[in-house]
Amino acid sequence: MSEIVEAVKMLLSLNVIIWIIVGILLGMIFGAIPGIGATLGMAIVLPFTISLDGLSAFVTLIGIYHGATYGGSITAILINVPGTAASAASTFDGYVFTKKGRAKEALAISAVASAAGGIIAAIVLILVSPILTEFLLLFGTPENFLMTILGIAMISVVSKGSVMKGYISGVFGLMITTVGIGIMSPTVRFTFDYLPLFDGLSFLALLIGLFAVSEMIILEKKGGGIAEDDPEIKGSLVTGVMHVISNYYLTTKSTMIGLAIGAIPGAGASVSNFFAYSESMRASKNPDMYGQGSEEGLIAAESANNGTVGGSLLPTIAFGIPGSTATAVLLGGFIMHGLRPGPSMFTENLDLTFAMFLTLIIGSILILFLGMTIVVKLAKLTFVNSKYLIPIIMVFSVLGVYAVRNNWVDVFTIAVIGFIGYFMIKYNYSVIAFVLGAVLGPIAEENFLRSLLLQNPDGIVFVTRPLSIILILMTIVMLVSPILEKKQAA
Amino acid sequence: MSGKELISLEKTEVYLLVLFMGLASYFIYMSRDMVWEASLFPQVTAGFVLIGCILIIVGEYLPKSLRSIVKDQGDLFVRTEFAESDLPKNEINNKNNSKRIDDSVITSLLLSIYIILGFMIGLLWATPIFVIAYSLIYKLPKFVAIILTLSSALISLGFLYLLNLPLMEGVVIKMMSFK
Numbered sequence: 001m002s003e004i005v006e007a008v009k010m011l012l013s014l015n016v017i018i019w020i021i022v023g024i025l026l027g028m029i030f031g032a033i034p035g036i037g038a039t040l041g042m043a044i045v046l047p048f049t050i051s052l053d054g055l056s057a058f059v060t061l062i063g064i065y066h067g068a069t070y071g072g073s074i075t076a077i078l079i080n081v082p083g084t085a086a087s088a089a090s091t092f093d094g095y096v097f098t099k100k101g102r103a104k105e106a107l108a109i110s111a112v113a114s115a116a117g118g119i120i121a122a123i124v125l126i127l128v129s130p131i132l133t134e135f136l137l138l139f140g141t142p143e144n145f146l147m148t149i150l151g152i153a154m155i156s157v158v159s160k161g162s163v164m165k166g167y168i169s170g171v172f173g174l175m176i177t178t179v180g181i182g183i184m185s186p187t188v189r190f191t192f193d194y195l196p197l198f199d200g201l202s203f204l205a206l207l208i209g210l211f212a213v214s215e216m217i218i219l220e221k222k223g224g225g226i227a228e229d230d231p232e233i234k235g236s237l238v239t240g241v242m243h244v245i246s247n248y249y250l251t252t253k254s255t256m257i258g259l260a261i262g263a264i265p266g267a268g269a270s271v272s273n274f275f276a277y278s279e280s281m282r283a284s285k286n287p288d289m290y291g292q293g294s295e296e297g298l299i300a301a302e303s304a305n306n307g308t309v310g311g312s313l314l315p316t317i318a319f320g321i322p323g324s325t326a327t328a329v330l331l332g333g334f335i336m337h338g339l340r341p342g343p344s345m346f347t348e349n350l351d352l353t354f355a356m357f358l359t360l361i362i363g364s365i366l367i368l369f370l371g372m373t374i375v376v377k378l379a380k381l382t383f384v385n386s387k388y389l390i391p392i393i394m395v396f397s398v399l400g401v402y403a404v405r406n407n408w409v410d411v412f413t414i415a416v417i418g419f420i421g422y423f424m425i426k427y428n429y430s431v432i433a434f435v436l437g438a439v440l441g442p443i444a445e446e447n448f449l450r451s452l453l454l455q456n457p458d459g460i461v462f463v464t465r466p467l468s469i470i471l472i473l474m475t476i477v478m479l480v481s482p483i484l485e486k487k488q489a490a
Numbered sequence: 491m492s493g494k495e496l497i498s499l500e501k502t503e504v505y506l507l508v509l510f511m512g513l514a515s516y517f518i519y520m521s522r523d524m525v526w527e528a529s530l531f532p533q534v535t536a537g538f539v540l541i542g543c544i545l546i547i548v549g550e551y552l553p554k555s556l557r558s559i560v561k562d563q564g565d566l567f568v569r570t571e572f573a574e575s576d577l578p579k580n581e582i583n584n585k586n587n588s589k590r591i592d593d594s595v596i597t598s599l600l601l602s603i604y605i606i607l608g609f610m611i612g613l614l615w616a617t618p619i620f621v622i623a624y625s626l627i628y629k630l631p632k633f634v635a636i637i638l639t640l641s642s643a644l645i646s647l648g649f650l651y652l653l654n655l656p657l658m659e660g661v662v663i664k665m666m667s668f669k
Contacts, residue, residue, distance in 0.1 A: 051653075164560045168542040172510055175517060175535035187528035190520055213601065221594035388634055391624045394601055395617055395642045398608065399649045399657075406655065408609055415605050419598060420506070427503045428562050445531040453527075482558035 004126065007354035010055055011362065019056045020359055023063020024366045030064065031071020032378050035219045035386045036393075037084040038068035042329040043211040044393060046204060046336070047400035054337040055352065059359045061333050065326045066309050066363040070114040070371065073302055074378055077106045078233070085270035086308070089277040089301035096293035103233045104376070108240025109295060110302045111371025113251055116244065117303035118364030120255040121310025125357045129346060132318055136343040141454070142462050144342060145447035146471040148174075148440045151321030152433050153478035154265045161428030163482055169429045173437020174444060176201055183442055184449045196409045205401050205413035206438045207332050210431050211325065212397040213418025216390050218425065233376050241372075243295040250280055250296055251303045258304035262311020265321045265432075272311075276304030306367075310360050317345045317353055320440055328435040335439060498550050507543045514539040593628075600624055614657040617646045 010016065030041030041064050049057035072084030077094035090110065097106035139147070156166020179190045180200025191197035244251060254276040261272035280300035281290045290297045312323025313330075320341035322328035334341055345353045401410045424431055437444075451462065462468050477484075499507070517536035521529035545552065549560040600623060608616035621642040625635035650657045 161562050162546070162560050164542050164545055165562070168510065168539055168546070171535050171538045171542070172513075175514065175532060175539055178517070178532040178535070182524075182528040183531075185525055185527040187524050189524065189528060189532065190517060217594045217598055220597040221592060387628060388630065388638065390597065391621045391638055392641060392645075394604070395621065395645055398605065399613060399617070399646065399655075402613065403649060403653050403655055411605055411608070415601055418601070420509070422594070422598075423502060423506045427500070427506065429506075448531060449527055452530075479559065482561075483555050 003350040004354050004358075006351035007358055010351065010355045011059075011358055016056055016059055017362070019052070019060045020063045020362050021366060023060040024067040024363050024370070026060075027064035027067020027069075028071035028074075028367075028370065028375075028378060029067075031068030031083045031087075032074045033384055033386065033389065034075055034081050034083050035215075035222075036389070037072070038065045038086075038326040039211045039324075039329055040215050040393070041068055042326055042333075043208050044396050044400060046207065046329060046333055047404050049333060050336065050404060054339060055355060057333055057337055058330070058352075058356055061330050062309075062313070062356060062359045063363050065330065066118060066306065066360060067367065068326075069305050069309050070110070070302075070367050071378070073110040073114070073305075074107070074375060077110060077298075078103060086273055086305040087301070088270065089273040090298060090305075092277065092291050092301075093294045093297040096291070097235070097298070098233075100293055102235035102293070104235035104237050105240040105243075106235070106298060107233075107375055108237040108372060109243055109298050111368055111375065112241050112244040113254075113299045113302035114306040114371070115364040115368035116251045117255040117258060117306035118309060118360045118367065120252055120303075121259050121307045122357045122360035122364075124256070124259060125310050125314060125360075126354060128314075129350070129353065129357075132314075133343075133346040133350075136318060136346055138467055139343055140451075140465070141447045142451040142465060142468045143471060145444055145451060146462065146468055146475070147319050147321065148436070148444040148447075150471050150475050150478070151265055151315075151319065151436050151440075153475045154321070155430055155433040155436060157478050157481055159428070159430040159433065161430060163479060165428060166430040166433045167479070169424065169431065170433035170437040173206075173434040173439075174441045175437075176206075177203070177438055177441025178445065183445045184453070194409075196407050199405070199407070200442075201413055201438075202401070202405060202407070202410045203332055203439050203441075204336065204404055205410040206417050207329055207435065208397050208401050209414035209417030210421040210435060211329060212393060213414050214421035214425060214431075216393055217418065217422045219386055220390060237372055244299055247296060247299050250299055254280060254300040254303040255307035258307025259311035261304075262308035262323050263314045265315055265323055265436075272304045272308040273301040276300040306364070310357070313356065313360075317341055317356070320443070322432060322436060325432050325435070328432055328439065331439050332435075335443075340443065499547065504547070507547055510539055511543045514543070596627060597624075600627070608660065610660045610662045612656075612658045612660040612663060614646045614650060615660075618643045 026041060026045065027038060030036045030038065042061050045060065045064060049060060052060070068084060069086050072082050072087035073090045073094065074083060076082040076087040076090040078098055080091050080095040082088045082091055094106045094110065097103060152167060152170030156163045156170065159166050177200065180198055181188055188198060257276045257279060258272040261275060277297055277300050280296050281287050284290070284294075284296055286294065286296070308324070312327045315321045315323045316327040316331055318341065320331060322331050331341065339345075339349070339352075397414055398411055401414050402408070404410065421431060424434065462472065514536035517532045518540070521532045546560050549557060552560065600620060604616055604620035607619065618639050621639045622635070624630075625638060630638070646657055649655050
């Protein structure tokens with residue numbers, strides 16, 4: 001209880017509140033511009049958070065994530081183009097509202113449902129934290145290492161490509177973090193005796209290369225687009241609000257679906273909004289209305305995707321396994337500010353963890369306020385040609401990454417990784433698994449070697465502890481799950 | 491039998507795998523003389539990458555049960571997080587079809603030249619040059635090109651003065667000042 005009070009005190013500083021507002025606003029803008037989204041927005045802003053204190057940096061990044069998840073629904077509703085994949089299901093009914101002259105009603109539903117989703121998710125996370133703490137205290141260095149491997153395994157199973165491709169991506173990410181001076185010995189590794197490489201490859205450069213440069217190359221290939229129709233924005237905000245309030249059960253259920261799916265590494269809001277939409281249609285008394293302008297459909301999609309924001313924070317903070325690509329960037333932010341995900345986040349840093357969860361509540365209130373006021377103005381962003389943004393994003397990426405360490409290796413890294421990342425995405429090699437490996441590589445190596453050095457050099461420590469055995473078995477099951485599924489199908 | 495028929499993967503995917511394998515082999519080779527605390531993790535990870543890549547390349551020849559771990563499985567759910575890259579197109583003002591060289595290739599080349607130029611003469615000067623070149627190649631409206639160039643110059647100046655970054659220095663400028 002005292003940690004919640006501490007967390008509230010931390011958040012009630014003017015400085016922190018301003019950064020939450022900045023984060024939410026930036027997020028809504030990033031989310032509203034098709035092709036940009038939360039991950040890219042967070043990746044670009046990440047270098048600038050170096051000059052902030054830890055809490056301000058985290059609330060800004062979480063604010064961007066939360067705001068962008070909502071912001072994607074603006075274009076989904078007004079021009080039938082989801083600003084982010086998390087809002088894809090919102091187009092099914094949201095755009096119909098616009099065509100029927102009820103755009104404001106849909107925007108109000110979106111704002112209230114998103115806010116409700118964020119608030120409910122935050123409350124559940126706070127309630128669940130004490131139970132999680134007891135579980136996390138069982139983790140020692142062998143388990144911390146095995147969680148990284150399990151995280152890669154879980155991401156590989158849910159990703160589009162083969163399980164092996166996911167593993168290769170993740171382990172490749174682990175591998176390249178060994179460049180530079182060794183973790184447990186002063187050996188210089190794989191640097192070609194080039195001094196700037198002694199500090200290794202910056203994971204920030206890897207993040208920006210993957211999520212900014214690769215994405216801009218992909219966007220370039222797809223071609224920039226602009227909205228040609230000027231959507232008519234009419235309707236009643238109050239009616240929209242009343243729809244969500246009267247469907248409180250649906251809102252809560254969809255949020256919980258979003259929360260649960262968000263906690264699965266690699267799944268993300270692009271999955272949860274479809275699940276929640278399908279489930280609400282199945283349970284609805286008026287399933288025929290879905291796709292024809294159903295308030296229930298829109299409520300389900302919008303509350304689920306913002307519930308996912310909270311859900312994806314959980315594995316990120318508790319285990320260092322990102323629940324989504326956006327939380328992969330957030331994980332990078334944690335490491336950059338010297339914060340290690342894991343049991344300490346629920347023990348000595350519990351107040352900081354609660355502060356991050358409570359940010360979702362403050363952010364949701366802001367989304368509610370902004371969604372009912374300025375969101376109609378934000379609709380203008382749908383007319384921005386993404387081709388105009390690409391050079392600016394490239395400039396921010398280059399200058400931003402150079403600003404962190406003044407190291408030209410980082411700048412070349414974003415280009416090289418950007419090109420490799422483009423092909424990895426094209427051929428379904430899990431980028432999120434790669435990021436997990438790249439961000440957690442040094443920690444994974446340290447835990448691995450420490451387990452061997454302090455416990456037993458022959459590695460038996462990994463098979464003598466019950467929790468370690470469970471994690472190893474789970475990893476093996478993930479790897480062979482396609483084989484088992486095939487046998488079952490036959 | 492030609493090489494194309496032996497391997498069912500696309501050419502560029504094979505190049506990607508060869509890159510991974512090349513790096514992994516390099517890591518294994520270079521770590522052989524290191525102390526075990528420094529060599530173990532790179533060798534284990536590189537070994538895994540090497541074996542994994544080989545399994546994907548020879549995927550067609552694996553036993554049926556093993557083939558499923560190297561075969562693309564499609565979405566486990568309806569869409570994955572990376573659907574952010576698969577967004578349906580809006581009304582597109584798309585000139586791609588009339589170009590012989592893909593826009594993505596041109597942008598990649600421009601970015602590479604921007605970085606190399608920045609390394610040589612300083613990012614402060616290279617940044618507006620990059621934006622002007624981008625605007626000219628993609629025939630952006632003049633007004634937009636001017637706004638983007640001025641914005642990029644202001645962004646660079648912001649980084650220079652607020653963060654004190656050495657953006658005016660490049661290898662060429664350093665060499666000239668030594669003379």
